Amino acid sequence: MKLPVVPFLTPPHEAISHGDWLLTTAGGDVALAKEVPHWDYQTTLELAAPVSVDRQAVTDACQLERTSGLAVVVMARSNHTNVERVAARLDLPMNDAFDLAVQIRLDGAELGGRLTLETLLVVTEPKPQSHLAPQRPGSIIWRRSTWTDLEGSGTQFPTDTMDFMTAGLDPNAGWQLKIDLSDPDARFMSATRLTLNSAHPSVVRMLGGVRDDGTEQLLRTLNWDITRQMVQVAIASDDVCQMDMDPDGTSVAAVLRNLLSRIWPTESTIVLRRWLEHDPGRIEVRLQHFSRLLK
């Protein structure tokens, strides 16, 4: 990393210690990895790191009076948006040495790409004892940065959240899937959307990353129901049933056709239509197996 040359004295590295950043998750704190998967604009990252500053050593080395104002500042920068902002500022008390628990919350709306967290030790009120000491408020006398890449590269199912009550939908429902087949050639990601009820307590727990028997069963149920609805739409559609399987297809019709082939690799769509009409239980049983509804 390129470090700027500063026109004043700086403290020795041992005067400041900075622990690793920890990411708060529903399962507890974990070390911040080089990639945060499943991140999107609506994700709020909560991070913490321990920082210790030896005021006496810092001010001695910088030829500042011991009572100079010092602060630890954390800057967050995204190389996707170029946005830079203060994530935390902690003014140091006058103790000789002080341990700080730096905690930050980063709203996703301005982030994306590579997130760089730069921790700075800044002289907020310099009381210089020599011309070599930092003279100006805001002088950066120490810095350390770390980074993580936001957004995994995997494809995600098109999903959003909404309070069903305010949208005039049943507040006790958990989700709604919409598949628009009016243009079979439209891209699946544009023509399909799963909306989760952001006001339902069970959905809130699932979205919050809680992992217990309840949320795991809810996830399996959601997966089964979405698959089931897609299959129903697919079998009912002439456009889908008349297509050949195309593993590279990205249109809504192609994705639905491919789903049928993955679930029933040896059956034709003619057979599936016949089953749906005369023996729908056969379709349902296979769907429960395929989507692993039960543990």
Added chain:
Amino acid sequence: MTLGTLLYPRLPRGAARRLIAERSDLDLAELEALAALQHPDAEPSATGGHPADISKLREVQSAVRAAAVAAGYPKPLGGAIQNFDRPCGSLLYELMGIVPADAAEEGVWSFLTLVMVPEIGPWRFPAQAEERLIGRPRNVLRRTWWRAWALGPNLESAPAGCEALGEDESVQIMERPSLGGNRRTARALQSALWRAEANGLQVPRSELMRQLARRTRAVKSHIQFDVLSDEALDELLDRVTAQCLEAIAT
């Protein structure tokens, strides 16, 4: 609405380049007739918000076109480029309800420029350079949205006796991420320029801005602006401005 979580369709680079190549010989009226609110290759982000619906896309399309007509479309803009850029940036910022993270997506601006208002890019930039049409940072619409984010939202307002920032001055801030990516710094620089103008400038303002941006970036490498009070930051930038004026004069 200012900032929201609406997701806009993203046109992949390959599809954008095909549209540019196919339409390079068309005139403005022909391009206008090809405008659409959807494209078979465009889709919004899978997660992170609600997709903008067709009525929102139509509203944005109409607003950009109204700004262009107010600036004289289809007549050439000539030197009056800010008659379009400033109102366009402010209205896009106010109207789109897009978050900065989505507004930093190339595909979003390629979609707006090449699908929704295909006549506007070639009218504003008649040379039709690809960097103005593809949704990268210099895109005809993207750059105005980000100016409104950093310096606005109203890009046409300025203190009494001062002019709103011109093209070159905006570029000096916006094309330096350490300045344009930090809203407080960007706005403080703009205010410092206006204070200098209000005090009477003997040199071209754009030359002062060029120097000011360069020197401010150098100062920012060892001074943390965000711990300074507003008054202290203004004082610091006024000092840098005075150094710039002295350097220009000698």
